[in-house]
Amino acid sequence: MGRVTTFLTRTNGGTDSAQKIGVTDVLAYSYLLLGVLIILVPVFWTFFSSLKPERAIDNFDTRLLPIAQIEADIEGVGTKTVWEYTAEDGTVTDVYKAGPTRRETDVAPINDPTNIEAVDRDRLAPSEEMRVATENYLDPILKRNGQTNFQFGTYLFNSVFITVAATLITLLINAMAAFALSKYRFKGRLTFTLLIVATLLIPSSIILVSLFFVVWTFGIFGSLWGVIIPAAATPTGVFLLRQYMLTIPDELLEAARMDAASEWRIFWRIVLPLSLPALSVLAILSVIWRWNDFLWPLIVLISDPAKHTIQLGLTQYAGEFDQDFHYILAMTVVSLIPITLVFIWLQRFITTGIATTGLK
Amino acid sequence: MTLAGILLLVIGVLWIGGGTLWLLARRRYKIYQIPSFAMDLIGFPVEIAQSIWGRGAVPYAFLLPNMLIFGCFTFSPMILNFFVSMTDGTSISLFDRPWIGFAKYTEIFDCESIFVPKSCSNAGFNFWTGMFNTLWFVAIQVPILCAVALITALVVNKNIKGRGLWRAMFFYPVMLSPVVIANIWNWVLHRKGVLNEAIGGASDTMTGLAGMAGFDMVMTILLAVVLMFVSERALRFGKIPALPWTALFGALFAMLFAWANPLSLLELPGSFWVGVALASVLCWMVSVQHPFARHLFFVFCAAAALLLLSIQFDAVFDFGRYSPVNWLVTPNTNWPFFWLVFVFTWSHMGFYMLILLAGLQAIPSDLYEAAKMDATSAPRTFYRITLPLVMPTLTVVVVLSLIRSFQIFDEVYLLTGGGPGRDTYMIVQNFYEVAFTNSVPDYGQAAAGSVLMAVVIAVFTFFQLWITRRQSEF
Numbered sequence: 053m054g055r056v057t058t059f060l061t062r063t064n065g066g067t068d069s070a071q072k073i074g075v076t077d078v079l080a081y082s083y084l085l086l087g088v089l090i091i092l093v094p095v096f097w098t099f100f101s102s103l104k105p106e107r108a109i110d111n112f113d114t115r116l117l118p119i120a121q122i123e124a125d126i127e128g129v130g131t132k133t134v135w136e137y138t139a140e141d142g143t144v145t146d147v148y149k150a151g152p153t154r155r156e157t158d159v160a161p162i163n164d165p166t167n168i169e170a171v172d173r174d175r176l177a178p179s180e181e182m183r184v185a186t187e188n189y190l191d192p193i194l195k196r197n198g199q200t201n202f203q204f205g206t207y208l209f210n211s212v213f214i215t216v217a218a219t220l221i222t223l224l225i226n227a228m229a230a231f232a233l234s235k236y237r238f239k240g241r242l243t244f245t246l247l248i249v250a251t252l253l254i255p256s257s258i259i260l261v262s263l264f265f266v267v268w269t270f271g272i273f274g275s276l277w278g279v280i281i282p283a284a285a286t287p288t289g290v291f292l293l294r295q296y297m298l299t300i301p302d303e304l305l306e307a308a309r310m311d312a313a314s315e316w317r318i319f320w321r322i323v324l325p326l327s328l329p330a331l332s333v334l335a336i337l338s339v340i341w342r343w344n345d346f347l348w349p350l351i352v353l354i355s356d357p358a359k360h361t362i363q364l365g366l367t368q369y370a371g372e373f374d375q376d377f378h379y380i381l382a383m384t385v386v387s388l389i390p391i392t393l394v395f396i397w398l399q400r401f402i403t404t405g406i407a408t409t410g411l412k
Numbered sequence: 413m414t415l416a417g418i419l420l421l422v423i424g425v426l427w428i429g430g431g432t433l434w435l436l437a438r439r440r441y442k443i444y445q446i447p448s449f450a451m452d453l454i455g456f457p458v459e460i461a462q463s464i465w466g467r468g469a470v471p472y473a474f475l476l477p478n479m480l481i482f483g484c485f486t487f488s489p490m491i492l493n494f495f496v497s498m499t500d501g502t503s504i505s506l507f508d509r510p511w512i513g514f515a516k517y518t519e520i521f522d523c524e525s526i527f528v529p530k531s532c533s534n535a536g537f538n539f540w541t542g543m544f545n546t547l548w549f550v551a552i553q554v555p556i557l558c559a560v561a562l563i564t565a566l567v568v569n570k571n572i573k574g575r576g577l578w579r580a581m582f583f584y585p586v587m588l589s590p591v592v593i594a595n596i597w598n599w600v601l602h603r604k605g606v607l608n609e610a611i612g613g614a615s616d617t618m619t620g621l622a623g624m625a626g627f628d629m630v631m632t633i634l635l636a637v638v639l640m641f642v643s644e645r646a647l648r649f650g651k652i653p654a655l656p657w658t659a660l661f662g663a664l665f666a667m668l669f670a671w672a673n674p675l676s677l678l679e680l681p682g683s684f685w686v687g688v689a690l691a692s693v694l695c696w697m698v699s700v701q702h703p704f705a706r707h708l709f710f711v712f713c714a715a716a717a718l719l720l721l722s723i724q725f726d727a728v729f730d731f732g733r734y735s736p737v738n739w740l741v742t743p744n745t746n747w748p749f750f751w752l753v754f755v756f757t758w759s760h761m762g763f764y765m766l767i768l769l770a771g772l773q774a775i776p777s778d779l780y781e782a783a784k785m786d787a788t789s790a791p792r793t794f795y796r797i798t799l800p801l802v803m804p805t806l807t808v809v810v811v812l813s814l815i816r817s818f819q820i821f822d823e824v825y826l827l828t829g830g831g832p833g834r835d836t837y838m839i840v841q842n843f844y845e846v847a848f849t850n851s852v853p854d855y856g857q858a859a860a861g862s863v864l865m866a867v868v869i870a871v872f873t874f875f876q877l878w879i880t881r882r883q884s885e886f
Binding site: 076077080081083084087088090091092094095097098101112114224225226228229231232233236238241244247248250251253254255256257258259260261262263264265266267268269270271272281282283284285290314315316317319320340343344346347350351362363366367370377380381384387388391392394395399400402403404 | 416417451452454455456458459462467468470471472474475477478479481482484485486487488489490492493495496504506563564567570572576578579580581582583584585586587588589590591592595596597599600602604605606609758766790815818819821822826840843844847848855858859862863865866869870873
């Protein structure tokens with residue numbers, strides 16, 4: 053018995069160094085299990101729900117698989133749900149309910165809709181099928197079935213445009229500022245550094261109202277640039293890059309100056325390629341910030357539906373059709389997919405990158 | 413065309429046209445060097461600065477775009493905030509706003525007592541409701557967030573299988589947008605959603621089990637075995653019982669006391685609290701190593717056996733029918749607030765976990781090896797090595813999460829919309845509604861509110877840094 057438990061609880065390692073699973077290991081693994089339950093299950097649940105037909109969603113069917121009652125279009129009656137009627141001799145017929153459900157319910161066979169007869173309620177069972185409801189996704193995207201309000205293409209374009217343009221601008225100007233602060237000695241360097249620290253302490257929600265005035269005065273209110281430009285300079289980005297550029301040896305720069313390279317060329321031919329690891333961390337952070345940004349786009353872009361980002365479009369959509377849960381869930385999954393794919397592709401890089409380069 | 417548009421056009425023409433001429437006059441480019449030419453064109457103002465003023469001007473040219481954006485979109489709004497807060501009207505043009513001094517501030521403070529928002533003017537009511545809700549939220553949120561992030565970081569820092577994957581899993585919600593998060597949780601927390609279904613199913617199963625014949629006997633034997641095991645462990649070594657096992661025994665005893673409900677014989681309520689009190693007395697006796705601790709432990713064992721025999725388990729585990737809770741909209745319960753804290757922690761914890769993880773990994777491992785040589789217990793290792801050394805990182809995390817929690821808007825707005833009633837109405841939502849969604853936008857009021865909130869945040873941050881300054885120096 054003792055040997056069996058030793059065998060079962062042994063962790064990896066040689067026979068000498070192997071340790072038994074301790075209390076802390078058990079606690080750690082149960083914590084991870086709890087994490088799976090709390091973090092992944094809601095996301096997967098949303099995904100599986102989005103594959104269910106409208107009927108299953110409306111009934112809050114909590115089965116995992118997309119099972120729903122079949123609906124049939126019956127001549128002269130309209131669309132009805134199909135039930136299976138098991139007669140006393142064991143034969144099964146597909147019927148629909150021709151009247152309200154009582155102990156004796158009026159039903160008629162699907163292929164003979166006029167032949168109504170009263171049967172025992174207990175002998176009726178819903179006729180179900182398993183079907184992946186692609187229409188949840190395709191209707192809003194292809195604008196079928198009257199779902200014209202979700203301009204998926206426009207939203208996607210706006211979101212991608214804002215994310216890409218803002219990330220490029222952020223990378224360029226933050227790298228420029230970081231280069232100046234890390235590789236030059238000049239009057240006012242400390243002042244500039246302190247100014248950038250100060251911006252770190254000004255939360256964006258405090259300057260919301262007056263930023264609106266500024267953006268309005270610049271004439272970029274209501275355009276995508278009104279979202280891109282105000283947050284393009286990030287103190288986090290400048291510090292992250294500055295910290296990294298300090299590790300680049302000055303000799304490289306001196307050598308380039310010997311070869312009569314201009315300062316701008318030193319910057320983008322030597323310093324930028326060498327600080328690629330820090331730049332990619334900032335790029336990922338910037339993409340997350342911009343793709344998920346909500347409050348500021350809500351203020352700047354809300355009045356013009358053609359300028360909505362995916363997040364705004366989804367909010368408006370969810371607010372407008374509170375009952376059409378099947379479309380809302382499907383569109384939620386659609387807007388979740390790009391960032392999830394990026395994350396799965398780059399996950400090791402993102403987590404180690406932020407943990408080591410970011411915010412030290 | 414606006415003034416800004418014309419200005420942009422002129423600058424664009426000068427930049428591209430002038431830059432092209434200037435570059436082509438000085439350098440030769442081959443066809444394949446077009447990308448290189450494009451980059452030169454972008455940086456052409458820096459090169460001009462270098463050729464006119466020499467290398468000393470270059471850093472300023474490099475800093476210019478960043479500082480321009482900081483100046484226009486961060487510093488000037490900060491100063492403008494004071495101006496806007498002292499003007500009235502709905503005009504967007506700054507010159508068109510009449511100066512009214514501190515009227516907007518006095519309106520916010522127009523209360524019998526600011527701690528009772530109901531006694532305030534309209535603007536004051538909204539502001540103080542939002543402010544107190546936010547302060548409550550921060551007070552509850554920040555410790556929970558930091559504790560959960562620290563625990564998670566400790567767990568994923570252990571030598572477990574698939575470490576990178578677990579880290580990724582905990583970080584994943586940070587990548588999701590607030591809208592997606594709100595939709596997911598709305599779906600899970602719906603009255604007929606999967607959470608209510610799961611709880612209902614579990615309680616039905618329990619009730620069903622309790623109704624089965626022999627359930628009483630099985631439960632009694634099961635608990636008796638557990639109690640015997642725990643008390644044997646506690647009494648195994650030495651004269652004084654072991655504290656951790658005593659604590660576990662105490663918890664079990666309190667549970668038994670609550671279930672057996674002996675006070676109901678005297679028709680008195682509060683069995684649960686009496687049980688908790690008795691258990692704490694035992695734990696206290698053991699922890700101070702009182703000479704009678706062992707005898708007391710035996711007394712408790714006997715009492716536990718008696719209690720165990722008196723419990724009717726099928727009555728204890730009969731939960732009856734579970735009625736689904738409407739988690740996000742039931743007023744006068746703390747459920748909406750609870751779920752807000754939960755969802756906020758869910759979605760932000762990963763980021764702080766990564767920062768803490770970096771802090772944990774910076775702790776030199778020879779410290780742990782030395783502790784192991786001295787056979788230091790795990791809790792002691794945590795309190796004496798891990799916690800002091802991770803404190804600087806923890807301070808950063810506390811400050812960052814404090815500033816972040818203060819600004820909570822997206823999650824609340826999308827999950828509860830500030831409701832039910834004003835239960836989850838946060839301060840940023842107040843600014844947003846006053847300035848942008850009300851039929852008569854009151855920019856002055858919102859700006860005055862933001863100035864006050866800036867003061868509160870500044871006080872908090874400095875207080876925090878002042879309290880933790882000794883640890884930071886460490």
